[in-house]
Amino acid sequence: MKDSVINPPVSRADIGYFSGLGVSVVHNEEQLEAKFNVDALGKYHGSAQVALFPTSTLQVSDILTYCNQRGISVVTQGGNSGVCGGAIAHQGEVILSLRDMNKVRDMDVISGVLVAESGCVLEDLDNYAQKQGYTVPVDLGARKKCMIGGNVSTNAGGLRYLRYGSMHGSVLGLEVVLPDGRILDSLFTLKKDASGYDIKQLFIGAEGTLGVVTAVAISLAPKPRASQLAVLGLQDFSKIQRAFVLARQNLGEIVSAFEFWEKRCNELVVEYESYDSPLSNSHEFYVLIETRGSCLRHDMEKLDTFLECLRGEELIDESRVVRDAEDMDKTWLFRSQMAHAHSKSGHMHVYDFSLPSKHQYELLVAVKGHLEQAGLYGKPGMPVSDVTIFGHVGDDNIHLQVIAQEFGGVVEEAMEPWVYEWVGSHGGSVAAEHGLGSHKGQFLKYSKSPVLIETMKSIKQLLDPKNIMNPGKHVSRA
Amino acid sequence: MKDSVINPPVSRADIGYFSGLGVSVVHNEEQLEAKFNVDALGKYHGSAQVALFPTSTLQVSDILTYCNQRGISVVTQGGNSGVCGGAIAHQGEVILSLRDMNKVRDMDVISGVLVAESGCVLEDLDNYAQKQGYTVPVDLGARKKCMIGGNVSTNAGGLRYLRYGSMHGSVLGLEVVLPDGRILDSLFTLKKDASGYDIKQLFIGAEGTLGVVTAVAISLAPKPRASQLAVLGLQDFSKIQRAFVLARQNLGEIVSAFEFWEKRCNELVVEYESYDSPLSNSHEFYVLIETRGSCLRHDMEKLDTFLECLRGEELIDESRVVRDAEDMDKTWLFRSQMAHAHSKSGHMHVYDFSLPSKHQYELLVAVKGHLEQAGLYGKPGMPVSDVTIFGHVGDDNIHLQVIAQEFGGVVEEAMEPWVYEWVGSHGGSVAAEHGLGSHKGQFLKYSKSPVLIETMKSIKQLLDPKNIMNPGKHVSRA
Structure with a gap:
């Protein structure tokens, strides 16, 4: 399998072929650079010479058939809101944007099953669902930009995973164009199905390395009739864990999110977002x-x-209940803008781990200690200005931010692979909800066994033998 | 791929090897016939000459390594409560029973994640979980007999799917022995994981055709503090659908099951179970x-x-609320014994479909009409005595029972493939929660596309190139 690819330059003939399909083509360098060759945080830069905007599954099929025959590599892009470089054309691949495949194909108001094309923006889809009495069971900070196809392809987790669970449970069917152009119609809309291997599951979290997800059938949750928030102030991390156990007991079936952040995160949002x-x-x-x-x-x-x-158990020092709709939006916005505030304060090295809750605070202490020992953190003027954690309690999902003067460099060298090794040896996963992207495949070995990684690679080889889909990323780097 | 296998007779040397591993071996014909060579309904009969009872994953690995090298086929068996012949050794395969791998390996009381070996009986596991304040998110009529490994391998749905969702969402990790004996350690216990392809999903519903599931990590649901039942009597099927919509609106997050059955089902339970x-x-x-x-x-x-x-909407003619624990058990038992009552009344041809709810009653009418036209149903003394439906509303899962004087014969000829074609052409799946087993793979084409079936077969070929795991069943028959 070719792991590193020098992609052949896209020729005039290629562009002519794509245009002839009726597909919009962008090959203006400035436009590409502004929108498609750079990621959400400005960390990863691509070198695609052309971006294609199909409007139908058949067009996607024609494009892949053509590219597969000629060994032209393809990077699929949705809202380009990822933070791991998974949608960036690092090696001059053709960008296949699903932006213009943005129709709702079907909505069953009795069963609450929605069939939507991959280019539907998550927030638009949720607004649509709400009008029918439902809500999309996944929600994340990038909701105004990210698209449902990308949510599926990255196995997005987000804010209400605790309540609505994983994409592996809520996605009922997918339409996928395989690397050789064949259309895999698995757009099933019924809830139970025990007929053969559940092939669609492979594409959930595959980050575009096995084919292009063109449409999604998803089981929606009923739109809640009532919602309220509580914000708590606590003195130490163990009290958060105890509060979570009490929440599950007392709030039971109605708890839909349980987020935490630490002091410094709060300060950064106040400072950089003026909230x-x-x-x-x-x-x-x-x-x-x-x-x-x-x-x-x-x-x-x-x-x-x-x-x-x-x-009664003296777990909290302050609490505020929010029931006013506008105030709830404001409070959620405060939480949602947390990553953004960090990225304004410097160059954000963002880490996204699953980690048993008992080790989460320990991680923060370990990272700070490690960076101090390396002489990179702890005194004014040092390369690292901040080390913070926030996360989703109950999902065991923690985000670690290391804010530095630049991307990469000594900070990345000190952090990696050290931090992945630490997480793996404490029972965690090197990627919880952001995906592996272009960079993290190499660290997969710290949390996954060799037989498992071999099996992943054999699946990639089986479905994409010419390695044209997002080459050199994801498990190909493992 | 060999689809039909004449298995080599198991030799004394083979038995000697298995015994030498410290594995219990049963090769007494009577014992085999009584327990392992016949399925739950007495429909499918096997011809295994030997059943093995490993107690550890390493023993399973040694057994498969040996069998793979020698081309000895293997059928994995859990509680042997399946109704589709998937666990029966039709061709003299070696039976690998997981019965003696029945330990709980770990239970995290904070996160509610349980790690159990495949041979744990579902009811025992739920009793264990309840003592820790949790409940297993899958439940089915066979709970006293079926085992968690079999539940995973058949992608069991059951009675509370509506509330707790699919195995694909609640199973967090699996330990699997691959056909060549390698141990695939994917026994992850954290909730979010977006690091590579979710390989474990392939084994959920694979019915032992890709390897042996030896242990399961599953996310439990909190044990409910309160539970109650309501039984309703209604005049027509459309009122059930309306009642379901109202239940989702009014009961919202607390509804955990919504079952229906028709008059004749009720009569059969009263008659044959004396309830x-x-x-x-x-x-x-x-x-x-x-x-x-x-x-x-x-x-x-x-x-x-x-x-x-x-x-208010005049949907029901009678209702009864049940809150007394003993009465709740009795009421559930009435529902749980429905299949059993049918099977006492004659030879039960059982069908398990996913079908859009608007077509469910139509199916019953169509089947009755079809069998009447074939001269098999409608008058006393005809081969079919009863045709009934019951099912899980909201999961789109319906069970169709055709009660006949014998298995197979003219009734099966009249029903198949006709009924599978009917279901496929009405947007359903030929298997919702019972699996494909030894018989239904041939009908998969009525509800799955050729590209999807090809992809399934290529996965089987990839993971089990010698086709030793449950050969000639499942997608191999497609």
């Missing part, structure tokens, strides 16, 4: 809890009982 | 709704409001 802190006082840790239910009166009572419980 | 009908009067259709929540007072109020709604 008000959601609490009056400053705390070591903050927790944001959301409930979604079908009866506000019941949910209010449950939340009050839960907060009583927290106070 | 009292759950309602005083006789009705065309019955619905059983379960709620599971964290506050009984709230849940009672929600259920009352919902029943008011049903009465």
